[in-house]
Amino acid sequence: MDQADIPALLSRLASDEDAARKMAVFKLQSSINDPAFADVFISSGGLVILRRLIMTAGGNTLAYSLQSLTRLLEVDMGWDIFEGPAAGDLVERIVELIVTNPLVNILRGAMSILVALVGRSQSSGGGGGGGENTGLSPRTPTAAHTPGTFGFRALKPAVAVYPQFFELVIQQLQSADHALCANALMLINALIRDAVSSDGSIGSGAAAQAKGSGVPASEEWSKFIKRLQDLGLIRAVFNLLQSSALQDLAHPLLEFQSLTKVLLRKWREVRVDLERPEHRRALKGLHLASAPDRKHANGVTGAAGGTGEDGDAAKKGSRRHNPEKWRRLGFETESPAIEFETAGFLGMMDLTDYVRKNEDGFQKLLLEQSTRPLNERCPVARASLAVTMILYDHFEVDKSDLEDIRGYLALNDAKSHDKLFRPLLLQWSRLHTAGLHAFFRLWKSTGAQRDDFDKVAELVRVLVEQVVGQAGRTKDVLEVEDDLQDYDASRLRELQMELLELSFEDQWGPHLFQVRDELKHEALQFVKEQRIRCLLQGSWFTKPMPHTRQESYTKRRLYQPWRYAKLSHNRRYLHYADFPEKLPYEPGLDALTEKIDLGTISSVVSNVSTNPEADAAESEADQSPNSSTPTLRHNGAAITKPTTKITIYSFADDMAHSTTTPISPDTTINLTPGPGSTEPKEQPVLTLYPLNHSLASEWLDGLLMLLSQAPITAETNKLVTLVSEYGLKIRLLNVRLEQMYAAPVGRGSGVGVVPSREGLDEDYFYEI
Structure with a gap:
């Protein structure tokens, strides 16, 4: 459409006749994504008319109006419509449409506008204060504008009026219309991205509110994520990842998968601090769920004839704690907060979630372990933290998925989909529980002791790589849980040795191949x-x-x-x-x-x-005295x-x-x-x-x-x-310890520290 026709177009948009308005806004949506046209449209007062149509129109006229505003925002223009005293009414109108309107074309446009509005928090200097560098931030604005209200805080007043908003958005993830489903998922991604922004809050407004109320900002975004999960978000996205709609939903699904890793990283980065009430409550819940000895839980008085300080303490009714209060649960010391240093609050979440869902089994396990010698008990808490880090490393949580997303367009086959889309990442809690049960099983079947903890953890790592890593995109999580529980321990050990051999050959392969060829000859x-x-x-x-x-x-x-x-x-x-x-x-x-x-x-x-x-x-037949060989x-x-x-x-x-x-x-x-x-x-x-x-x-x-x-x-x-392998072992025995610790060639003349042989003798043998 020619820019000279804009006055006539605005006249028809403001017409009292619905047919004229519908035709005018239909033509507008196909032309407004031209920046030159959009600039003239805005300068001619077109935003006021477009806003009026969104506030009052219905049917296709409303759908075309929403689409026009979406395309205007896509060229990073028209943000002034969300500024001023009437901006809140417009946002509330769009939220109302999502909650109350059943028409798909209207829902698609309304959600697209909210995606841009919430995403503006990370793409602009104002509003949200910038987002975490997830590699998935929206476009960078090119036009200067007056900072307005963006991010989640722009939606907060409207959501307060329509509290069912989040639930209805998540319900749209089950829609048969893939475009609507993609828009709903992009809106959820934008909300999560805003929640985990660099200030750790749900928008700067929420940060200010949290600061004024004394609530830590990290608890705000954590509670918001938990609220979405309680509404069925994880199950809905998991179903989409396993569905046949990947081609239409690839980018929002990969973005959600990447944001899941961002959340896991943030939870791990949160340090467990007993000064925080939430962390104290979590640890106290662990202790109470373990069914502690009543005399230690409730306190006991000293002996009747006690004297001195002990007697005085008994008379005062002081409480005496179990000296192995936390070691009994599988911690190494009586200061459990220190042991969460590696896994962070993520490790505490996994452990408390396991105990909450398996409280009876947790108590029976502790009771069973208490009957064994101390050296043979399986440290439950340490095992839980180990499984958390095994899953963390397996899913490469610290690695950004940006490269995978950029290379998606070149992927068409099912194997590439299995590598790129990881639905099991969303089943983190269930995988942690299944991995922990596998740890207990391997500990028992191998007769492990405390010194063997790292060896069992390595077996579990191999098990996760074999079962979870080899699982296809459409494999049900129940089958994965069964495989983790039933995998044969002896076969697992064979796989571990094969992996060690491959690792050894990767490092020493060329040298070993040459030596083996010589020895074989x-x-x-x-x-x-x-x-x-x-x-x-x-x-x-x-x-x-x-x-x-x-x-x-x-x-x-x-x-x-x-x-x-x-x-x-x-x-x-x-x-x-x-x-x-x-x-x-x-x-x-x-x-x-x-x-x-x-x-x-x-x-x-x-x-x-x-x-x-x-x-x-x-x-055997030759050596058998009862051989049936005829004579x-x-x-x-x-x-x-x-x-x-x-x-x-x-x-x-x-x-x-x-x-x-x-x-x-x-x-x-x-x-x-x-x-x-x-x-x-x-x-x-x-x-x-x-x-x-x-x-x-x-x-x-x-x-x-x-x-x-x-x-x-x-x-x-x-x-x-046999002769060649024997020769190889003899040659390996001739390798001096100093050679193994020597500095690499070309990296300086320094050498590593050779372990001391103090306390060792020469009483050893090599089994061939």
Whole structure:
């Protein structure tokens, strides 16, 4: 719309005809966000007419008027409408619309105006005195103006007239209209942001009132937040975070999530001070909820015949407190306020909330702990504070979400949503209770003592990372509570060790990988030499008896059940011979009439298992006196039937031209190549039947290593791993303590302090 048309537009806006006003304000809302147009509109007295429409109109005319004012405020103009004696009436009218009007388009506009009005407290120099730097403050004004009444104190008179205002705003978070829902959440965010502003009060007006009444400012904003929570705010936003409306509500939801972290930080920063009535009441409530011993709670008099100061005190009816009043609850000292230094008032809130909701269980727990030795009691209060800080660190409360919000537009997949949106952050109290119960369970199942407190706390930290950290955005909090309670302690310990190993490898990984590669190569050479020496020493093998009907009687009669094989000293030939019985001595090479040139061997094949579980099963079977392995008898001697075999192959051409490789009598060789075959064909030249699995592993891998191939059996690979790990531990034992505490290279010549060895001796061992 042209600026020259503004006088005519104002005339129609002031018309007595509703249709003319409606059409004029409809056109106004589409043009007023142009700063040049808005400037002429304001200078022509348009704010007075726009205010009159908001105060008197209804229906679409009112909706368009509210939208026009919203767009005017978006370009940071028109703030004068909230100044002067009539400003309060306008704010009250907008609050009234939110409380009484059911039309969605009117509610959206009214809430948008209040968002700008409350947010003005942090964006301007006047009003609220500036807000905490949450990274989510509204736009910075560009036009100078006279400071007016902004922030929560601008709404306070109207809210006093309509006390159901906050409840109805929170109810709009359940609206099916996503735009209305987003506006309601932005209004709540603005109110919370104003509440936690730098002066710690709900607007500067509230600060002045609190100061005049003697009420600490921090209690004012804390009470306001609690009021919103009691109206169901947390449950409503939690449902939105788990809903499918994330795309439309992303920014206000992320802002609320960030403000939740701001609140947690502020509660933690509040120091527990026994001079403050609220803190004294909280500690007193903890003591009374613990069902203290009546004689200590109510005081007892001294002995009837007491004398001296004790007797005088008894006569005066003085109260005598339990000397372990606070240590009984799990504090380390009798000055509990000091122990809240790390967790602050947030830790006290979590502990008192747990005790209030689980008073019976709290009393039973303390009673159960009192029956145990002092060293074995679980310190309940310390555990609660530890869980608070575990959750604080897990949700990275000290980290701003500004970067996440800026990068939101690039996120479209569900995994990114799970990482960005953390609904469980809003279930802080329930997670604290579930984590504390998990702490008690782990303390009991691990048989922990006082000195093990930090170890149990680390287990709980791993548990929270595993359960809460891995929980999807839509996972119900009840399932998370059950997982925290039922997670297996042994599996948790395994996860902890895996994380420690990963952490260790992150720091020492490159060095360890290099050392491990070197040691593995050395171990492989060591085991290769050991396996080859087994072949050089020689071994006895069995031979199966011919069982086919075609075998001649002569061949059966000449059957020799024992075979001895041995590698020559020059490691070039494999000598072997068959014997009718196992000799009491080891035959020499001159008694072994047959040999195979290792240079002619093409491959070695075996049915020896490469599975570690099968290895263990076979080893047990070999050593079992009741083994079911069948036996044969030859000439009255019992011979165990072999279950594994090793077959050595050679090419047919090599065998045909070799004069140094006699053929075994029990080997059948086909020297005729197959039809159309141009390559030599492999044929078996020797078969060995080891007596047990260990012997099979030694000979199979020994032959493979002689042929420059890698070992394949699990027993040999296990031995290689054992030797390499043993070497690594030996090298780690050689690392001097001074090297661990040495200053990093390039950071000065100073070194750390080496712990004293006073009181230590050399009586130690290292378990491999």
